[in-house]
Amino acid sequence: MDTVINNLGPLLGGAWVTLKLFFITLLLSLPLGLALALMRISRFRALGAGVNGYIWLMRGTPLMLQMFFIYFALPNLPGLPIILPDFLTAVVAFTLNYAAYFAEIFRAGIQSIDKGQYEGAKVLGYTYPQTMRHIVMPQVVKRILPPLSNETITLVKDTSLIYVLALSDLLKVVRGIVLREFSAAPFIVAAVFYLCMTFVLTVVFQRLEKRYAVYD
Amino acid sequence: MTESAPEKRNMIRAENIRKSFGALQVLKGVSLSLAEREVVAIIGPSGSGKSTFLRCLNHLEKIDSGRIDIEGATLARTEPGGHCRYAPEPEIRRICSRMGMVFQHFNLFPHMTVLENVIAPPMTVKKRARADILPEAETLLEKVGLRDKRDAYPSQISGGQKQRLAIARALAMHPEIMLFDEPTSALDPELTGEVLRTMRQLADERMTMLVVTHEMGFAREVASRVIFMDNGEIIETNTSVEFFKNPVHKRTRAFLENML
Numbered sequence: 001m002d003t004v005i006n007n008l009g010p011l012l013g014g015a016w017v018t019l020k021l022f023f024i025t026l027l028l029s030l031p032l033g034l035a036l037a038l039m040r041i042s043r044f045r046a047l048g049a050g051v052n053g054y055i056w057l058m059r060g061t062p063l064m065l066q067m068f069f070i071y072f073a074l075p076n077l078p079g080l081p082i083i084l085p086d087f088l089t090a091v092v093a094f095t096l097n098y099a100a101y102f103a104e105i106f107r108a109g110i111q112s113i114d115k116g117q118y119e120g121a122k123v124l125g126y127t128y129p130q131t132m133r134h135i136v137m138p139q140v141v142k143r144i145l146p147p148l149s150n151e152t153i154t155l156v157k158d159t160s161l162i163y164v165l166a167l168s169d170l171l172k173v174v175r176g177i178v179l180r181e182f183s184a185a186p187f188i189v190a191a192v193f194y195l196c197m198t199f200v201l202t203v204v205f206q207r208l209e210k211r212y213a214v215y216d
Numbered sequence: 217m218t219e220s221a222p223e224k225r226n227m228i229r230a231e232n233i234r235k236s237f238g239a240l241q242v243l244k245g246v247s248l249s250l251a252e253r254e255v256v257a258i259i260g261p262s263g264s265g266k267s268t269f270l271r272c273l274n275h276l277e278k279i280d281s282g283r284i285d286i287e288g289a290t291l292a293r294t295e296p297g298g299h300c301r302y303a304p305e306p307e308i309r310r311i312c313s314r315m316g317m318v319f320q321h322f323n324l325f326p327h328m329t330v331l332e333n334v335i336a337p338p339m340t341v342k343k344r345a346r347a348d349i350l351p352e353a354e355t356l357l358e359k360v361g362l363r364d365k366r367d368a369y370p371s372q373i374s375g376g377q378k379q380r381l382a383i384a385r386a387l388a389m390h391p392e393i394m395l396f397d398e399p400t401s402a403l404d405p406e407l408t409g410e411v412l413r414t415m416r417q418l419a420d421e422r423m424t425m426l427v428v429t430h431e432m433g434f435a436r437e438v439a440s441r442v443i444f445m446d447n448g449e450i451i452e453t454n455t456s457v458e459f460f461k462n463p464v465h466k467r468t469r470a471f472l473e474n475m476l
Contacts, residue, residue: 119276120323124389125313125341134340138327215327215369 003183014173021159025094033102058100067093090162105147109140142212149205156197225252227424233282242268244448255425257435260445266428274315286311316386320398322378324370331366334388356384376407396427444468
């Protein structure tokens with residue numbers, strides 16, 4: 001216990017890095033994922049194929065490899081070296097990666113909506129953007145809450161991957177303390193932290209599902 | 217102004233409509249003219265193209281060739297070269313906004329309450345203020361007998377109520393023509409009556425209506441004119457009295473014998 005109290009500062013700092021990465025990634029990858037999904041189902045075949053390739057690339061390679069690529073390979077691009085700070089590297093990699101997964105969730109949700117909904121809206125004079133915004137998306141959100149909740153919880157734990165970028169997230173700080181002070185207690189602190197975050201998310205998603213369940 | 221009845225406006229004029237799905241020709245040159253305040257029933261066996269024809273009129277399906285005019289505005293026409301050209305998108309929207317449509321499967325918005333289903337379209341499409349539409353929406357719900365269901369969701373009301381709501385929702389957009397695509401076909405027999413009554417009321421209020429239906433009773437009693445379609449063509453058309461009393465064509469007689 002003393003180990004934990006003596007290291008409270010660094011532990012809180014680590015938790016802050018984890019939380020920051022989690023929320024920024026979520027905030028950026030959800031809209032990007034939606035945009036990708038809309039592009040994927042658009043009438044422009046080339047756009048859909050491009051997005052398809054992107055999703056294949058992002059889901060087909062490890063997130064860690066993607067981070068390495070942005071961190072080590074982009075600065076060495078001949079002619080146009082791109083050097084990003086550590087945290088920004090993590091944000092970019094996580095956002096690009098999670099947007100691909102969210103895109104697939106959004107796409108499946110949008111395509112599960114009955115074609116009659118589009119026709120019903122069309123004969124009332126709705127434009128396509130109005131149909132998506134007022135008719136389709138509210139129904140999509142309800143249907144994709146369970147997979148969305150899954151992916152979000154995975155993101156909480158994936159944040160620990162950023163230790164490879166020398167960023168001091170919670171797990172990295174904890175590991176440092178464990179190695180230095182020969183006490184396993186910090187591991188428990190980390191476990192409790194991740195469990196708490198997951199618990200909060202679970203509650204939030206359950207509330208949302210309940211709210212959307214009114215019209216079943 | 218003279219006392220004589222003015223020339224009735226032409227609401228829909230469709231000429232020689234052709235439409236194929238792949239190799240299957242569904243409409244083989246169908247023509248129809250619908251005057252103001254006319255109630256016309258289109259009947260015929262399934263697969264005869266009657267629903268497809270109706271859906272072509274409000275741009276849910278695109279025609280391959282022919283010409284469609286709605287209240288004098290051209291929705292689509294085949295040019296001398298044989299290419300079928302549609303009006304520009306905003307014009308299509310404007311033309312089709314004159315027609316309301318009721319579907320076999322209702323197509324209500326499940327995430328909105330009964331009241332919201334009626335209020336949301338004029339708010340979104342016509343940018344009208346909620347307070348501005350509310351009294352009218354309540355009157356419409358009253359008219360179709362759904363006032364006490366205003367806060368229910370579509371999943372919580374019966375099929376007949378759903379279809380009456382669909383009619384109210386369409387009317388809230390102030391259409392001048394109402395298209396009905398088999399409005400009672402998805403309903404239990406004991407629920408069709410209430411929907412037909414609502415439609416009859418609409419006809420009594422002199423709404424221009426085009427109704428694809430299997431309800432011979434409705435066609436006989438409410439429609440002024442009946443069109444019989446089979447195999448992508450109009451086989452026979454007549455006033456409803458004559459149509460049922462003296463069907464001319466062999467196929468019409470066979471169909472009516474089957475139905476009655």
